[in-house]
Structures are given as C-alpha cells and as structure tokens.
Amino acid sequence: MAETPMPLWEVFIRARTGLAHRHVGSVHAADAEMALQAARDTYTRRGEGLSIWVVPSAAIVASDPAEKDMLFEPTASKPYRHPTFYTVPDEVGHM
Amino acid sequence: MYTQALNQADADPVAHEDAGRLARFQARIDAEERIEPNDWMPESYRRTLIRQISQHAHSEIVGMLPEGNWITRAPSLRRKAALLAKVQDEGGHGLYLYAAAETLGVTREELVGQLLSGRAKYSSIFNYPTLTWADIGAIGWLVDGAAIMNQIPLCRTSYGPYARAMIRICKEESFHQRQGYELMLTLCRGTPAQKAMAQDALNRWWWPALMMFGPPDAESAHTAQSMRWKIKRFTNDELRQQFVDATVPQGLFLGLTFPDPELRFDEATGHWHFGAIDWEEFRRVLAGHGPCNRERLEARRRAHDDGAWVREAALAHAAKRQSRAAAEKIAAE
Numbered sequence: 260m261a262e263t264p265m266p267l268w269e270v271f272i273r274a275r276t277g278l279a280h281r282h283v284g285s286v287h288a289a290d291a292e293m294a295l296q297a298a299r300d301t302y303t304r305r306g307e308g309l310s311i312w313v314v315p316s317a318a319i320v321a322s323d324p325a326e327k328d329m330l331f332e333p334t335a336s337k338p339y340r341h342p343t344f345y346t347v348p349d350e351v352g353h354m
Numbered sequence: 355m356y357t358q359a360l361n362q363a364d365a366d367p368v369a370h371e372d373a374g375r376l377a378r379f380q381a382r383i384d385a386e387e388r389i390e391p392n393d394w395m396p397e398s399y400r401r402t403l404i405r406q407i408s409q410h411a412h413s414e415i416v417g418m419l420p421e422g423n424w425i426t427r428a429p430s431l432r433r434k435a436a437l438l439a440k441v442q443d444e445g446g447h448g449l450y451l452y453a454a455a456e457t458l459g460v461t462r463e464e465l466v467g468q469l470l471s472g473r474a475k476y477s478s479i480f481n482y483p484t485l486t487w488a489d490i491g492a493i494g495w496l497v498d499g500a501a502i503m504n505q506i507p508l509c510r511t512s513y514g515p516y517a518r519a520m521i522r523i524c525k526e527e528s529f530h531q532r533q534g535y536e537l538m539l540t541l542c543r544g545t546p547a548q549k550a551m552a553q554d555a556l557n558r559w560w561w562p563a564l565m566m567f568g569p570p571d572a573e574s575a576h577t578a579q580s581m582r583w584k585i586k587r588f589t590n591d592e593l594r595q596q597f598v599d600a601t602v603p604q605g606l607f608l609g610l611t612f613p614d615p616e617l618r619f620d621e622a623t624g625h626w627h628f629g630a631i632d633w634e635e636f637r638r639v640l641a642g643h644g645p646c647n648r649e650r651l652e653a654r655r656r657a658h659d660d661g662a663w664v665r666e667a668a669l670a671h672a673a674k675r676q677s678r679a680a681a682e683k684i685a686a687e
Contacts, residue, residue, distance in 0.1 A: 262463050262662075263669055267456070284519070285453045287462055289668035290675065301449050304442065305526070324392045 267316040268294040270301075272308035280312050288313075371396055383584050388514040391457040399583055400458050402576070403513050406585065407455040412469045413477035414448035416650050420484040421493060429487060436533045437490060443530065447523045454515040470655050478636060479562050481644030488541055488548075488555035494534015496556075496563040496601065502527050503597045504567065507587040535604065542608045549609070556605065557613045564628070565636045567594040595625055602626045 265287035271280035283302050288294035294313040303311070322330060338344050347354050376396060382389065389395055418441050425441065428434035452462055468474035479497055484490065505527065508520040541552040568590040571577060580586040588596075602619075605612060616629035638644065 262665070264461060264463055265665065265669070284450055284522075285456075286449070289665075290672035293668060301446050304439075304446060321392065324390065324394075 265289060266294075268298070268313040269316050269319060270294075270298040271312040271314070272298075272302060273310040274307060275309055280310065283307075285316060286313070380582070383512050383582075386584075388517065389512055390514045398579075399585075402580065402583070402585065403516065404455055404458050404460050407451055407458075407516055408460070408465045408468065409475050409477075411448045411451035411455060411465065412474055413480065414444045414451060415469070416476045416480045416654065418444045418448075419650055419653055420480055420482070420646075421490060423484050424487060424490050427487070428490075433537070440494070440530050440533065443526050447526070450519040450522055451516075454513075454519045457515045466658065470651070470658055472642070472651060475640065477566060478639040478644065479566050480650060481639050481647045482558070482562055483646050485558075486551050486555060488538070488551040489559070491534050491537030491541060491552065492555035492559040494530050494532075495538055495604070496534075496559050497566070498527060498530040498534060499601060500563045500566045500597050502531060503593050503600070507593075510584075510587060512584040538608055538610075542610065552608070553610050556610050560613050561631065561635075562639075564594055564598070564631055565633075567591075567597065569633065569636070570631075598626045598628050 266289065267285055267287055268291075269285050270283050272283050273280045286294055286297040286301055288297050291313060295311055298311050298313055302308070334340070375394060379389075379394065379396060379399075389399075421437060421441050421444075425434065425437055428437050452465055455465060456462060465474075469476070484493070502524065505520055505524055509517055509524055511517045511520065538552050538555075541548040543549075568574060571589045571591045574590055577586060577589055581589070602612065602617065614629045616627065618627055619625075620627045639647070642648075
C-alpha cells in the first residue's frame, strides 16, 4: 500500500544578525506546529536563528525561469536608476 | 557526510533531446551558472543527480546505525554528548539531501521506499560493524575525513539545491572529524591496551575508508560525463590520493601503523604511495554481502514500520483539525 504523502513546507529563518527571514530548506510534516518543530530540529542545531517561518510549499507562487529575460532584462538598460549615473563635483564632497 | 562515487550505469534509455537545448545547457554549466529546480535540464542529468543525491542521503541515514550502537556505552558524559550530537547531525544531513533530491521531481516516499526495498545503494562503509569504542574514533577520523574530501568539491557542484545542502553539511562536518581524532589521540596516550584498541580499529577501517572514494578512474565510466556537467570536480583516484596524503601523517602522529606494507612517501611525486585495494571486497559489500548489510536494512525497515502509526495519527489529527476549523467557519458565517 502506498503511504499518504506527508505535506511539504518551506522553511525561512531570521538569523541573529536581524536580517530578513531567509529560505534555508524544507521539511515534511502533518501540520504547521509539527513543521515548526521539525524545522527547529533540522535547521537550528547550532543557534542559527531567532525566528522561524514555515509556509506550505504549495502556497508559493514562483516566476517562470523561461520568462527570465522578459521580466528582468529591461532593468539592464536603465543605468539612470543607479546613483553612479549622476556626477557630482568632488568639491561637493560625499553625497 | 558520506557520499560515495558508486558510478552505476543508468539502464533506462533516454529519449532523444534537442541538440540546441543540450548545447545551451552545457554553455550554462561551462559559464559556472547554477542549475535550479525549474530550469530545463537533460533527463540523464536529472537522473544522475537523483541517484547521487539520494544515495548520499541514504548513506547519512544508514550511517547513524553503526555509531548509534555505542551511544549508551560511551565512556563519559562528554563523549556521549558529542556522539549524540554527531548522530543527530547525520540525521539532519540526510534530511537536507532528501529535500534537495525532491526538487528534481521525486517524492520522499519513493526515495525511502527505494532504500527499504534494497534497490538503492548507500555507502559500503556502513556495512562494517563497530566492534569496540575505538571504532567510534576511527569512524570520525577516517570515515568523516574521507567524506569531507569528497564533499568539499560538492559545495561547488552545478545543481544549486545540492550545492547549498553541501555547504551546510561541510560546515557541520568538521566537528565530526576532530572529535574522532581527539578520541583516537586519547586512546593512543592511554594504557597499552587502549592504544592496541586504537591500532586494531585503524587496521579494520583503513581499507574500507579508501574504498569510499569509489572504483578506480579506469573502471569508472560515469566520471567523464559527471565532470563535464560539473557534478563532480575531481576524479575518484585524485580524491583518494588527497585523503591518503592528508591522513597518513595524522596516523603517524598518533604513533600508529597502517595495515599496508607498501605504504611509503614518494619523494619524486610528493605523494604517499599505497598498495593495491581489494576491489573484490568492495564489490562484494556493495552487492549486499558485507558483514552487516542485512542487519542495517532490517533496522531501517523496523524503524519505518514502527513509526507508521505515528505518521498516520499525525495526518489524521491534522485532517480532523482542518475539517473542524472549516465547519466552525461555515457555522460562523
């Protein structure tokens, strides 16, 4: 008999540095509470985090890699969005 | 910890793939781009990775057994805590790797099923028994040491999820080798009986550790393709030589001898020359005829079967809570 698949959860952890939660991997668990416990045991055995998020993997909507160029290429031709595009005389000092 | 280059042939034929796509894929690999789960990839690249990553995961899981054998008999609380932490790490490493393999479109249940049915391979080293406490030192020093040699290049492997799992694993692995060496050093500085125990462990684990790097390059048909795809970055023989060069001086520092009469430093090459490996033994153990193959698989099957009711109960509980929450929501509306 085939086993019922255990739901998959994506795990995000906020490191001690106070940065945003970052994807670290995934776990299988029956519910959210067990997913949190599994994520703690699997991904924070050495004080890696101060906070964990678990999200059902099926809830994540991702962009299509085939559309990568259409989505991201346009910004390559917009250097005026970066500070170095603009010249400021040396006399003005740091800006 | 314990990947092994098993290099089995992939029996299933691969359907014809578009030459242009294959060329673009190889160009991405050559440019050191990482391949991610939703990217197009050749079917044989996918299969090679599923096989390699899942075998690696199985090895971590089965690798918990020989060491777990000594947890209750560790000689001090310090050693016991270290061994528990190490065995727990191996479990964690298995889970990172299963998760990486699953991104290639295979389920956890299928992967576990392949291990339990005996279809999947795992590292041959875990089919040897841990007869004395010194074996725990020898495993950390030699087996984890060999694994680290194998795994550091895998941190740069071309498949993104595998590389990221390996980075985590390598960070945690160094403690495993150091605690093993420290254990050996303590025995070697102890009574003559303790030192003899350490020597006996080295005698038994040395050759199996060298076999962990897989068959010699001349017999390893898959190495060339895996190198082209940058799944592998060094050949089996290159890694084996690196391991011998690093490990022999460590063993001499312990005051131990190696069970190889041909072992000598070659001034001309700058490498340690070692004797011929008994590949017949390697094939025998891999084919299921090692000292502990049956026991290891039986232990895994028993653990899986004994845990079945827990998985079922957890899923039933989650389903019940979900349907109750849904009913309450309807009632409230």
